[in-house]
Amino acid sequence: MTGTPPSRSELTKTTSLVLVVVLGLLSAVATVRWLDARRAPADLNVEDEKLYLSGTAIRRMSMAFNGLAADWYWMRSLQYVGRKILQRPENVELDDLQALNLKALAPLLDTATTLDPQFMEPYEYAAVVLPAVDVQEAIRITRKGIEANPNAWRLYQHLGYIYWQQHDYQAAGETYGRGASLPGAPVWMQAMKAKMETEGGSRSTARAIYKQMFEESADTEVKEMARRRLMQLDSLDERDVLRKLFESFREKLGHCPTSWKEFEPVLKNLRVPLDPSGAPFDPSGVAYVLKNESCEVELDPNSGVPAK
Amino acid sequence: MIADSKAIEKQETVRRAHSWGRIGAIARNTFREAVRDRVLYNLVLFVLLLTGAAIFIGELSGGQERKVIVDLGLSAMLLFGVFIAIFVGVGLVYKEIERRTIYAIFSKPVGRGEFLVGKYLGLCLTLLVNVAVMGVGLSLALLYVGRGWDPLIVTIWPAVLLLYLELMILTAVALLFSSFSSPALSALLTFFVFIIGHFSADLKTFAASLGSTASRWLFAGLYYLLPNFSHYSMITAAAHGQAPPASFVIGAAVYAVVYIAVVLATATIIFSRRNFK
Numbered sequence: 001m002t003g004t005p006p007s008r009s010e011l012t013k014t015t016s017l018v019l020v021v022v023l024g025l026l027s028a029v030a031t032v033r034w035l036d037a038r039r040a041p042a043d044l045n046v047e048d049e050k051l052y053l054s055g056t057a058i059r060r061m062s063m064a065f066n067g068l069a070a071d072w073y074w075m076r077s078l079q080y081v082g083r084k085i086l087q088r089p090e091n092v093e094l095d096d097l098q099a100l101n102l103k104a105l106a107p108l109l110d111t112a113t114t115l116d117p118q119f120m121e122p123y124e125y126a127a128v129v130l131p132a133v134d135v136q137e138a139i140r141i142t143r144k145g146i147e148a149n150p151n152a153w154r155l156y157q158h159l160g161y162i163y164w165q166q167h168d169y170q171a172a173g174e175t176y177g178r179g180a181s182l183p184g185a186p187v188w189m190q191a192m193k194a195k196m197e198t199e200g201g202s203r204s205t206a207r208a209i210y211k212q213m214f215e216e217s218a219d220t221e222v223k224e225m226a227r228r229r230l231m232q233l234d235s236l237d238e239r240d241v242l243r244k245l246f247e248s249f250r251e252k253l254g255h256c257p258t259s260w261k262e263f264e265p266v267l268k269n270l271r272v273p274l275d276p277s278g279a280p281f282d283p284s285g286v287a288y289v290l291k292n293e294s295c296e297v298e299l300d301p302n303s304g305v306p307a308k
Numbered sequence: 309m310i311a312d313s314k315a316i317e318k319q320e321t322v323r324r325a326h327s328w329g330r331i332g333a334i335a336r337n338t339f340r341e342a343v344r345d346r347v348l349y350n351l352v353l354f355v356l357l358l359t360g361a362a363i364f365i366g367e368l369s370g371g372q373e374r375k376v377i378v379d380l381g382l383s384a385m386l387l388f389g390v391f392i393a394i395f396v397g398v399g400l401v402y403k404e405i406e407r408r409t410i411y412a413i414f415s416k417p418v419g420r421g422e423f424l425v426g427k428y429l430g431l432c433l434t435l436l437v438n439v440a441v442m443g444v445g446l447s448l449a450l451l452y453v454g455r456g457w458d459p460l461i462v463t464i465w466p467a468v469l470l471l472y473l474e475l476m477i478l479t480a481v482a483l484l485f486s487s488f489s490s491p492a493l494s495a496l497l498t499f500f501v502f503i504i505g506h507f508s509a510d511l512k513t514f515a516a517s518l519g520s521t522a523s524r525w526l527f528a529g530l531y532y533l534l535p536n537f538s539h540y541s542m543i544t545a546a547a548h549g550q551a552p553p554a555s556f557v558i559g560a561a562v563y564a565v566v567y568i569a570v571v572l573a574t575a576t577i578i579f580s581r582r583n584f585k
Contacts, residue, residue, distance in 0.1 A: 063506035064386055064537070067379040067544035075368045075376075118548050121372055218371040 055114030070116035117148035127158035169200025338430020397482025467546035474540035505537035
């Protein structure tokens with residue numbers, strides 16, 4: 001900083017160096033893009049990296065940073081599932097990811113909950129996503145959570161949900177009952193216990209479960225899954241009503257409706273919103289498809305309602 | 309006789325008052341030096357980290373941004389604080405010797421203990437400013453993420469206080485090592501103490517599991533000799549909205565004061581015997 005203006009040679013030198021930096025960076029970007037394009041696709045089985053350290057070892061090594069390490073493993077679990085979902089061309093439901101071969105998910109969630117046993121979201125994720133992959137691991141992780149947080153009624157809700165998915169309504173009822181007896185547990189936990197014991201496999205039980213999940217989950221993916229399952233239940237009810245109406249139509253006229261237009265007066269009486277062809281909408285806003293040869297109503301392939 | 313003892317007592321009071329004045333002057337200078345050395349620039353990095361996290365973490369954490377922000381903010385606070393305590397702490401004495409300014413200081417009526425305590429308090433003040441600003445930054449990030457008031461803004465502060473106490477102990481340890489060894493070795497030793505301090509609960513378990521009485525005594529001794537930092541790790545609890553009871557915080561503060569006094573006294577004993585000729 002002498003105050004003297006830079007000489008011509010100094011200016012040329014600086015300009016050349018700036019040019020080298022800019023051109024160098026551009027070349028680096030171009031080279032990386034070239035390499036990315038030529039890289040062989042990763043083997044999915046190899047990509048499912050193993051966790052070389054147990055959760056307990058990681059907890060010891062993380063010292064005071066165990067909470068942050070738990071967050072890291074939690075986000076890695078979400079990214080892992082998200083990446084696998086994106087690799088599939090077709091739509092998959094969060095609670096039906098069996099086909100995705102999520103073998104690293106259980107160790108990831110297990111590590112996250114070992115690092116921070118009070119971190120509730122990984123338990124919820126384990127209860128919703130893991131049963132389709134490894135139900136025993138889902139139960140083990142949720143039980144581990146109950147051991148670490150014996151007063152967390154929500155964990156009993158998650159464990160009850162796992163048993164309900166496995167159609168073990170007795171175990172589900174008992175689990176909801178144990179959760180209901182905890183201080184601060186909501187009244188509906190007791191109602192869920194009764195529901196499981198009397199009508200475990202019914203649609204109304206399923207609706208109650210997904211309604212609670214939708215209302216109480218902080219995880220947007222779980223919330224979305226519950227919303228779609230509620231839509232599916234609504235659609236199943238609607239299709240049952242439509243089938244009954246088809247049956248009455250056939251009894252009156254001797255044949256099934258050949259088109260939605262022919263059936264429109266019946267639907268208009270019910271004040272159901274219809275599309276221009278007279279077809280009623282499913283809960284996702286897509287018109288139902290009429291199969292007049294079998295007197296059936298089906299979901300449109302573009303419907304947002306889960307088919308199974 | 310009574311008049312003599314009163315005069316001696318008065319002289320002692322004046323000397324003590326002057327001593328604290330000298331310590332205060334050294335502490336102020338140490339703080340100014342740290343500011344001049346751009347130590348507080350780490351705050352910019354911290355703010356950038358929190359801002360980035362507050363904006364982007366929601367996308368990645370599945371609705372857990374508040375927990376992640378607290379974990380990240382308090383962990384960064386501890387990590388940055390540890391780096392400052394170690395790397396600035398080990399250079400406090402060494403720099404004065406290297407620049408030969410220590411001769412000018414000791415040519416004045418400044419005791420070696422006063423010099424060490426002044427240096428220590430100066431760095432503690434730097435860390436206090438650092439931790440307080442980071443705490444405010446973290447609270448603001450929580451306000452942003454929660455779109456308004458969040459109870460976590462209150463519950464993080466006991467954890468911040470405990471974290472600061474941990475940094476105070478670590479600074480004293482760094483100063484102790486730097487009173488007799490090189491900066492590189494001091495940094496390494498202080499870092500080891502930081503790590504072992506977080507494993508001290510394991511030391512106790514290990515001591516209890518050993519068969520030999522001598523080994524049991526050795527490891528039990530190490531457990532009590534080394535600082536127990538596990539009592540200051542409340543980051544995860546704070547992220548879940550749990551604040552430690554006041555009695556626990558007071559206990560931890562008492563332990564920190566006692567431990568710091570022991571370490572600084574040891575450092576003074578060692579430093580007093582050093583020959584600067």
